[in-house]
Amino acid sequence: MFEPRWKNDELNWILENSKLIKTPFFLLKEDKFKNNIAFLKKELKGQFLVCFSIKANPWYASAAAEYADYVEVCSPGEWELCRKQGISANKIIVGGVYKSELELKELVKSRPHRISIESMLQLEQIEKHASASGIQANILLRISSGNQFGMEPEQVIEILNHKDKFPSLCIKGIHYYSGTQKRQISEIEKDIALLESIGNQTKDNFTEIEYGPGLGVPQFENHTSEEYNMLLSELINRLKTLAGRFQITLECGRLLAADTGIYITEIVDQKTNYNRTYYIVDGGMHHLQYNGQIKGQFLPFIYTGDKTTETKEVAVCGALCTANDVFARSASLPEKKIGERIVFLNAGAYCVTEGICLFLSRDLPGIVMNRQQELIVLRDVIASYSFNMRL
Structure with missing residues (x-):
């Protein structure tokens, strides 16, 4: 029953056909x-x-x-x-x-x-x-x-x-x-x-x-x-x-x-600090929560769409101003460029609603439904700052 890894062809199709959808977003199948x-x-x-x-x-x-x-x-x-x-x-x-x-x-x-x-x-x-x-x-x-x-x-x-x-x-x-x-x-x-x-x-x-x-x-x-x-x-x-x-x-x-949803986020910055490479993405732990995860200690299932087998050890971190915002502390991933996207799998349960979405007034993630060969935007990325101020 459990399929933590989606087929590469399916993920490639999603990445190709969702290029115009603003990240970060959850895609639900x-x-x-x-x-x-x-x-x-x-x-x-x-x-x-x-x-x-x-x-x-x-x-x-x-x-x-x-x-x-x-x-x-x-x-x-x-x-x-x-x-x-x-x-x-x-x-x-x-x-x-x-x-x-x-x-x-x-x-x-x-x-x-x-x-x-x-x-x-x-x-x-x-x-x-x-x-x-x-x-x-x-x-x-x-x-x-x-x-x-x-x-x-x-x-x-x-x-x-x-x-x-x-x-x-x-x-x-x-x-x-x-x-x-x-x-x-x-x-x-x-x-x-x-x-x-x-x-x-x-x-x-x-x-x-x-x-x-x-x-x-x-x-x-x-x-x-x-x-x-x-x-x-x-x-x-x-x-x-x-x-x-x-x-x-x-x-x-x-x-x-759990295995029916993925989270897609975009690399917005790269740096090397103390011999460790960091990919900074536009999402964060305020969106994506895995049960039991602590500062990226456990490696989630990640897909990048690359065909190359050459990889490097990187840390994938989110956009929040907290040292806790770590998706993966040490992941072997192909070398990526700013503007490329990363897919986190097994994000279909609780992740959509369980994150601390109002923290730092970051945007709420988009929600996209995949029905057969169609991608339907159910909710665009939404600014959250108005929820943290008097209206």
Whole structure:
């Protein structure tokens, strides 16, 4: 499933046909995203449903609603983003550690597919508004993995064993997400053991589990696709016992989107300091964030479009006035000229929204969608200084 390296011909075509698009920008390949969902569904063989977490990449909201079973939103903004694009409420699962009482009241009326409840306060508030409106709300109870999200397993079990205290709610099941970029099957087994234990202690008096496995994806040169594909296969095998007891929905974000996007930036300066060559680009770490990356310590997948095999060791740094703005501390790249472009791969998940984009009032990056043989500019590069001043 994971393809951290795109085909050279494809990248060359993109570089050639995007010359007039101002850098820096993210390019998202919608067809690849759809194929990832189709591949995952094929691997699941109808035993599980698939939910895409919008926070991983909101630009895929419409495609996800069409190809996945559900989409998950975690803020009022993501809810509005989906609804204004015509995504039906019954395709949306609503999460988020904080939901205001007004938000819960409106959600009861809007009837999303499921609402994930993260605290007793949320539970009491949604019961109150469901009762007042005469609408039974379909909810999941989120289990904490030891942080601020959700409720402790014992509290969830207590609620499940006394569902009659909440007559206006249809408590469909539980929601569990314990972290991201997992690389060990032992982490998955620990999750499954907890879910099985909750089922046992409640005599399976719920029908659904929304589970975010947080599977890792290859991000850096020392990661192999085979390692992560094996982990995905192991996950599916381990979940089969639960699938016989509950309807499982796999909540995925990075897994589906990471390898579907690239970030293109232009070299704007070159220099040699203390025997080290630096390429300065017009983008920066305020745009491109890889999970776990620190000052370019790990080498991401980079493409330059050169046919030559002759390379030199360079550091690739961004445009921010901070020593932290390092894409690659030491990369073997062909010699490049000012004005040439560099492609960073595996930028399809979180990178588009997770950067500190208002830092130093640098421009927001452009967003380009690649649909078949067409490049569509969804958002131009935008000046950000006005967000940092009184209007």
